[in-house]
Amino acid sequence: MTLQAPVEIASVPLSPRSRPIETPLRRVVREFASSHLALLGLIVLVLIVLLAVSAPLIAPQNPYDLMQLDIIDGRLPPGSQSMSGMTFWLGTDDQGRDMLSGILYGLRISLGVGVSSALVAALFGASLGLIAAYTGGRTESMIMRIVDLQLSFPSILVALMILAFLGKGVMNVVLALIIVEWATYARTARGTALVERRKEYVEAAECLVIPRWRILFKHLLPNCLPPLIVIATVQVARAIALEATLSFLGLGVPVTEPSLGLLISNGYQYMLSGKFWISFYPGVALLTTIVAINLVGDQLRDVLNPRRVS
Template sequence: MNLSSDPAVSSAASGAIRSPWHDFIHTFLANPVALVSGGFILLLVLVAVFAPWLAPWDPMTPDWMALSAPLSTAHWMGTDDLGRDVMSRIIYGARISLYIGVLSVTLGMLAGVALGLLAGYYGRWVDMLIMRGSDVLFAFPGMLLAIAVVAILGPGLNNVIIAVAVFSVPVFARIVRASTLALKQTAYVEAVRCAGAPDRIVLLRHILPGTLSNVIVYFTMRIGTSILTAAGLSFIGLGPEPDVPEWGNILAMSRNMMMAGLWHVSVFPGLAIFVTVLAFNLLGDALRDALDPKLET
């Protein structure tokens, strides 16, 4: 009997060479929501990188002949009350908003992952101290905590990044702590510890990789939340300087124009924030489906 012609043997042989990376790519590419959201985010990144070449006008230079101008061939999204091109300011705003979102979440992730590993691995007073500190931060709504941090440090781009990073730390710490508590009880981690490996090796080589799937999913979703929070801080005057072309600043500058019927100055930056946050949330859901083997059908 030719075993190579047996469907069961062929299926087993083909399954033996499949890797987790192959399964992730296959599941991710089979999800149309993942492709659409990922494609939009990739396009947004390209727009941010090539903003100086894509923007039709200088975002800081006013057109004195087109103050508060509606949509036209010269200004596709109109101008604000100072004659600055709205489309150019939104394009440059993508660069600033992505910078705030990615950098703030990265800082919060690094601090949260480190604290979560220590709390879950060592337990006892270390766990109690870190988790009670997280509970204190959880007691504040995220936006209120960010406002408090900016009120202490003062408005500005760097302080907004710090404020958004602070309220990201406790969630990352909770996620990593839960994964660490489960992973440190596994047989392979117990074997490594019994072999005399130092705690640093156990944490970084054997526990940390097992927490990355949850961290990646939440990291992606948190970028959208951070962009929205930064825009909210800018809208109430606690963000970067008012002339900086950031999406929240553009919305704040358009408040008076909305009452005059000039809808375009507020609608387009609002849509940019809405679609970007939605894309990051959908991409996070798609990554969760692709990275979690328990959800595989």
């Protein structure tokens, strides 16, 4: 009986048609996932958002309900129990507010203020930037001079002046952050739109007598989105930090609706007396949120950069 040698089957290379087509979205996801640090930041950010959204369900206490606060439980260290048997895992502040609950609810305000102000500022600023780039002439000069004037002042100074005039309140803080941030989006949108303005698809749209608003928002805007997305990600972190600064100075959100900055401010006077937890844990939550957003924004900047060499 003779043994036959196994027949080797030559591997046939896949034809170009059988290979999966790499869309721009797949490329962005693949290149974003290549950074383990950015993935870690995205996971932490998603976890923080989920904790903030589900705060009313998982928080042991409603820190906004003054009827649930007891001054006797004020400044208790982490792990202490109240007279009713409730455990304060992160301690309490000077008003008897559970720090864990305050951080969860404070994340809701900080993220809400940062995201809402960044979105509205992006819509307003990007629209003005597109109009300036497409129209040109005196309209562009007037818009960009206002932008230059806005960017010449420190952001914290402008926000302080606005809140000193309007007073405390979440909506007032959002309005102040919109006024502070819109100029950055306008300058970015104008710079990108000036490059896109010279391309053939804009000339083709103009030859078809398409209305200007459609050229601006249907043709120019989609091609200007990548840098605007990167700027928006960074501006959200900047808005959260600026809101925390304003609340720390006492000009941000009211005492009845504390954000992370106000929680840090409540414990600042007790830092040297050994009661560090009142400011420490909200500070860690604020730092973690800002770092996670910046990690995601830095990777998006590298992935969406049109000048990057693959």
